[in-house]
């Protein structure tokens with residue numbers, strides 16, 4: 001077995017209990033004149049504890065909207081019309097801003113597509129990681145900076161102490177994405193890590209390095225991970241469970257193996273055929 005790609009600990013069993021469950025979640029966008037346009041239709045899915053679940057589907061299918069609904073950061077014009085989002089029995093949609101703030105960054109953290117935009121250009125990368133560490137864990141200044149440098153080291157950025165003193169514009173795109181992963185997966189110490197297209201816009205070689213890093217961190221920390229991606233090649237290499245979305249609906253869910261070898265849904269088969277994966281399904 002190739003040591004570099006070997007999982008650090010075994011994947012959680014696929015019959016693991018769900019950490020997060022979305023049940024019949026529907027919603028619409030409200031236009032200026034008050035008209036509602038439905039965009040999500042009875043979305044139901046489970047994120048099993050310790051498992052990496054992919055959410056796939058073409059552009060506009062509702063992936064980001066579902067992820068941002070979990071964190072309560074959906075656009076202000078989005079109106080939920082039905083459904084629940086349960087984390088350990090608590091319905092997140094019933095929480096107020098204060099309750100959601102406790103969950104965000106603590107139990108659930110998210111990595112966005114554009115890392116550089118998520119970092120504040122005015123502060124060094126180390127300072128930003130340290131600030132979040134202080135806020136979440138009540139650590140002192142020196143301890144928080146130590147944790148920041150350690151997190152930068154653990155996402156394999158060379159010379160972490162020097163890099164911690166740099167500003168985001170001094171980082172490459174891949175490095176900025178590593179810094180955001182350090183923030184979301186290591187500094188926040190979440191139970192659930194959501195990554196929305198974390199490698200879009202990066203060179204292909206950098207993309208695969210970032211995916212290796214995500215896999216390493218998810219496995220070694222037993223994180224429940226939700227990976228939103230267009231790339232079915234990434235899904236095949238990384239994920240145990242797959243949720244397929246199309247036009248605001250979940251059209252198929254199952255183990256990656258089942259989806260790649262015996263997809264039932266016509267849209268899933270089309271996606272697989274387009275990506276030249278899952279010949280059996282095409």
Ligand SMILES: Nc1ncnc2c1ncn2[C@@H]1O[C@H](COP(=O)(O)OP(=O)(O)OP(=O)(O)O)[C@@H](O)[C@H]1O
Pocket residue numbers: 029039057058059060061062063064065066075077
């Ligand atoms: N602020 C908004 N106002 C109105 N409609 C929106 C808004 N944000 C998203 N939508 C619509 O909601 C639907 C789902 O969007 P979403 O961003 O979740 O798609 P996605 O699957 O993440 O797509 P992509 O792969 O391109 O990121 C789309 O039809 C989109 O046009």
Ligand SMILES: [Mg+2]
Pocket residue numbers: 063064065196
């Ligand atoms: Mg999106």
